[in-house]
Amino acid sequence: MNEMLHAYYMENDQYAPRLTTDSLFLYGAADIGYDGIADKMARFIEKIQLKDAALWKEFVDLYRGNPDDDAGWRCEYWGKMMRGAAMTYLYTRDEELYQMLTETVIDMLSAQDDLGRFSTYSVEKEFDGWDIWGRKYIILAMLHYHEICRDDALKEQILEACSAHAQYIVDHIGWETEGKKNITAASRHWGGINSSSILEPMMRLYNATGNKNFFDFATYIIENGGSKNGNIFEFALKGEKYPFEYPDYKAYELMSCFEGLIEYYRVTHEAKWLTAVRNFVLLLRASDITVIGCSGCTHELLDHSAVRQTFTKYEGIMQETCVTVTWMKICSQMLLLTGESLYADEIERSAFNALYGAVNTEGCTTNMGFPFDSYSPLLAQKRGRKQGGVQKRPDGSVIYGCCACIGAAGTALVPLTNALLSRSGVAVNYYLSGTFTLPSPAGQPCTVITESGASPDGQAVMTVSLIGSEAFTLSLRIPGWSRAAEVRVNGREVPDVTAGEYLHIARTWSDGDVIEVDFGQPVIVYRGAVLEDDPASEHHAAIQVGALILARDARISDDVGKPIRLKLDANGDPIVKPASRPDFPTQGSWEVETADGVIRMIDYASAGKTWSDESRMECWMPTED
Secondary structure, eight states, X not given: OOHHHHHXXXXXXXXXXXXXXXXXXXXXXXXXXXXXXXXXXXXXXXXXXITOHXXXXXXXXXXXXXXXXXXXXXXXXXXXHHHHHXXXXXXXXXXXXXXXXXXXXXXXXXXXXXXXXXXXXXXXXXXXXXXHHHHHHHHHHXXXXXXXOOOHXXXXXXXXXXXXXXXXXXXXXXXXXXXXXXXXGSOSSGGGHHHHTTHHHHXXXXXXXXXXXXXXXXXXXXHHTXXXXXXXXXXXXHTOSOGGGSSOOBHHHHHHHHHHHHHHHHHHOOHHHHHHHXXXXXXXXXXXXOTTSOOOSXXXXXXXXXXXXXXXXXXXXXXXXXXXXXXXXXXHHHHHHHOOTHHHHHHHHIIIIIIHHHBOTTOOOGGGGOSBOSBOOXXXXXXXXXXXXXXXXXXXXXXXXXXXXXXXXXHHHHHHHSEEEESSEEEEOSOOSEEEEEEOTTSOEEEEEEEEOSSOSSEEEEEEEOSSXXXXXXXXXXXXXXXXXXXXXXXXXXXXXXXXXXXXXXXEEOTTOEEEEEXXXXXXXXXXXXXXXXXXXXXXXXXXXXXXXXXEXXXXXXXXXXXXXXXXXXXXXXXXEEOOOOSSOOSOEEEXXXXXXXXXXXXXXXTTTTSSGGGOXXXXXXXXX
């Protein structure tokens, strides 16, 4: 085990249990500097959202009244955005951001009431609606800030405040036989899974404080089953149902409960809970993740989206950004836990398609001009159709929306997980252009400079910088979408390169060693599924180049929504060639051959960015076959 990694985790009680369970590790002291789209997105959100002092102030002030006595969810805003902001700071190390986060944490601490509560509900109205959901986010946010906090006295105050806040919940929520209110009855929605998702912060707080009351409360949540309508943890353990077949199938909240089960497993080492989480995530991946890396084709609900993503008869909102980010988060936890590269595949797919497409890079004022769109289209539609999770002030004006708050956790997650420590060296996931420095197993700085294209199209050159030669393992993720991948070290080809796995290169590394990776630009075509209730669903096609899903955009194509007949090569793949880029930002532009001529396409994340009919877009194109 890397000694510096071991010391870092032993000094951070929240994460210390991972030393005995995990395969890959985030290293908060890493020196990271990227210069591609992942860096652009994280810094863009930092600038336009996370450094907005007035917004932080308004979110805290919600806790000085009872605005959610109408059973609202204003209570989630501060915590969701703080979690993403603290994660963003771990990447950018921006001092102005740090000072602003410190100020708002101190402000929030002053809003704790005499009972120890951080709540936007009055005592008379508490433990209803989204109250526990909001209290969950307070603990998560405080613990994420605690991780970056440089003031020991403030760190102690945070743990004391969170402990009082959590203990109040423990004293009032639990088994009815103990005279308490059942946690699944502390909500009006989805069998109470939103309330049960407090499992994650309760376990993290237990790790940070050692207070067994919080561990016991987490055990209660699991034994209680998570939902009043059926035991979601047992469903996952048996693995006989897809998550969309559970009685409560609200995507975001359901995934959040299993994020908590991961933390419970890390402490208990009970193998069945790892089995349950793995079953849940893999079954969800198979049944509900779409080509852009999100789920929910009927509003924000699991609905067998992997099959129904070309359903033509539903014109409502779908593909929620909250779901995208939560899927990325649970995949990141599974990546760390198992060291299996397929979870990095999923993070990449979600980030470079659904998430980055939802970032309001053009400053559109549609839907209040929030930094993130809430719903991403798959069939011909425009972006910005509706802002999700919106709550209002007493005067009727809009405060904020749920997806606008959660997005920063996603934009920070990508640069944070690009390079990870393993037990024997370093793992590289997305080949982001730029530099990272992590400690080698012997403790010396290991710097890797990566030069790659402007998009994750499968080519990169990495140069290793070391003070002295050292034997360790450099693990390279070979994406599941790659074909005939080639890896060379100092010009020599490395054998046994397998798509969908890490290539573990164990050797003595020296200063100036060069690694070249070439996954080509494989082109994949997806076809719509046959649906009895919608025969038109079958007649659709989507195209993927490397990690990118392609899209038609009305700014460069007047045929959005019109059927096509793809030309295929001898391997049954679409014939796709790089093309000159349009006069607006993209990750790439391509020409696709059809029986009726060439159509122009760009990457999905860059399409539709006017949030108007001017850039009407689609990634699933209707076909005539």
